[in-house]
Amino acid sequence: MAQLKVKVEPWGPDPDEMDSVVDAALELPEVRSELDGAEHRVLSVTPIEPDPGPGNEDVPDPTHVRATVYDYTSERTLVIDAGLQGQDGVTVRETVKQPLPTAEEFDAAVEALSHDAELGPALGNDQLVPYRPMPPLALEEPEDGAVARTISVGLRPAVDDRDGHEIVGVRLADGEVVRFDGGAPDASLAERHACGVANAGQRTTDRGTPGRAKITVTRGSETLWTLVAVRPAASSGTVGSGVELRRVAYRGKPVLRRAHVPILNVRYRNDACGPYRDWQYEEGMFKAAGADVAPGFRLCPNKAETVLESGKDQGNFRGVAIYVDGEEVVLVSELEAGWYRYISRWRLHADGTISPRFGFGAVNSSCVCRKHFHHAYWRLDFDVAGREHNEVREFNDPPLAGGNKWRRLRNEIRRKRDASRKRRWQVRNTQTGESYTLIPGGNDGKADAFGVGDMWALRHRPGQIDDGVGFTTDPAEARAHLNRFVNGESIRDTDVVVWYAAHFTHDVHEHEVGHIVGPKLVPDGW
Numbered sequence: 001m002a003q004l005k006v007k008v009e010p011w012g013p014d015p016d017e018m019d020s021v022v023d024a025a026l027e028l029p030e031v032r033s034e035l036d037g038a039e040h041r042v043l044s045v046t047p048i049e050p051d052p053g054p055g056n057e058d059v060p061d062p063t064h065v066r067a068t069v070y071d072y073t074s075e076r077t078l079v080i081d082a083g084l085q086g087q088d089g090v091t092v093r094e095t096v097k098q099p100l101p102t103a104e105e106f107d108a109a110v111e112a113l114s115h116d117a118e119l120g121p122a123l124g125n126d127q128l129v130p131y132r133p134m135p136p137l138a139l140e141e142p143e144d145g146a147v148a149r150t151i152s153v154g155l156r157p158a159v160d161d162r163d164g165h166e167i168v169g170v171r172l173a174d175g176e177v178v179r180f181d182g183g184a185p186d187a188s189l190a191e192r193h194a195c196g197v198a199n200a201g202q203r204t205t206d207r208g209t210p211g212r213a214k215i216t217v218t219r220g221s222e223t224l225w226t227l228v229a230v231r232p233a234a235s236s237g238t239v240g241s242g243v244e245l246r247r248v249a250y251r252g253k254p255v256l257r258r259a260h261v262p263i264l265n266v267r268y269r270n271d272a273c274g275p276y277r278d279w280q281y282e283e284g285m286f287k288a289a290g291a292d293v294a295p296g297f298r299l300c301p302n303k304a305e306t307v308l309e310s311g312k313d314q315g316n317f318r319g320v321a322i323y324v325d326g327e328e329v330v331l332v333s334e335l336e337a338g339w340y341r342y343i344s345r346w347r348l349h350a351d352g353t354i355s356p357r358f359g360f361g362a363v364n365s366s367c368v369c370r371k372h373f374h375h376a377y378w379r380l381d382f383d384v385a386g387r388e389h390n391e392v393r394e395f396n397d398p399p400l401a402g403g404n405k406w407r408r409l410r411n412e413i414r415r416k417r418d419a420s421r422k423r424r425w426q427v428r429n430t431q432t433g434e435s436y437t438l439i440p441g442g443n444d445g446k447a448d449a450f451g452v453g454d455m456w457a458l459r460h461r462p463g464q465i466d467d468g469v470g471f472t473t474d475p476a477e478a479r480a481h482l483n484r485f486v487n488g489e490s491i492r493d494t495d496v497v498v499w500y501a502a503h504f505t506h507d508v509h510e511h512e513v514g515h516i517v518g519p520k521l522v523p524d525g526w
């Protein structure tokens, strides 16, 4: 059979236009008066799409850009929304929420540390090497209530197993260095012993860096797949969502309106570290050779290698690498969150099967020596052969008491995996009969109390991209709050969304089975 052919074209809003809108917004009197004389930084610029409604495009053009600006003088965050293409006005609002630090802020913190009387000389003569730790910034409110933006910097001895490993905080407003009892903040550890691959310390991609591409997969004259892919840095969700797929169609019929991983967290046994609600927008370097076909997209003649394949943190590319692997087209990116290295991957098979994949790695850290539990939550916004007239069915063999092997799920519901019943779920078009069946992966683990659940079947509602939780170390906040979307609404013959969770136990002292999790989505009646 002929080889699969992949075409990748830039798609979506013009990055230059977005930049110029933000530049203009920062010059407006109402914004200037807020920032008058204040030391500040633009932390991120992200496009804002209108809520999808009936009649809207599947991937609507953004109407606004949102600039998140930190004001170090007044210790506050300003969120500035500016209209694109003559859409009205600029709004400025203030929040005390601390956005995640940018690469530039981390560099500023390291620079401030180099002037510290005690730590500066050790950094200067390379006895201590700075790295991005967890948590990435201080979130606890000080006793006097006065927030001071404090960026975490890990300092590890250049020679392994030497003393001196420490995680410190740096207050960006005045360069003050905050040291912690025990050498690390509460939710973290800096011990002599560290696990994980060597940290290459390469730069990462800041949030909002543009990059969308239209992808077409053909064989001969036949079009197999069409979709829009969004690089992690530009992905949607409170804290991004990895490689995000939009408007996925197989052989000309819609499958998924959107598919991504908006929720990701990790809990440690005995809370040795964390828990951490992670983020999924920060792209790290991995190995990918090929042609740069769209901003953040590289089309590769050979397989790209993430840290899980190469065993090295070092790389030459940040963004989404695309390559053909036999009968599959693979989209892959590597994400960083502190010392974690996460792999966001999609495999699209010529036969219509989609394999969403998520992988777990880490660079040198004391925390990751301790047993911990990663949880990844895919949001699969199905449009099987159309947006409406979808239903969700569950398969059990042996069947549940008094029922058939297949049964329809009538209302919004959370379900558990059950391998003893070969349990799987299917989204089916009630009018035309096409379906996609979600088959759980063998390594997808078990939900504990922190993991919350394995699968949720929901009615599509605007605004339910995720649970709205940003980075946190609060155990109650950090877990996935998906149950709040289960409120009895009918999921029969309508527009449905499936969330699917995988849970990975990471114990570096045990022989490990796979670091990669994920289900299979298999078409029928296509």
Ligand SMILES: [Cu+2]
Pocket (backbone or CB within 6 Å): 360, 361, 362, 368, 372, 374, 506
């Ligand atoms: Cu891990």
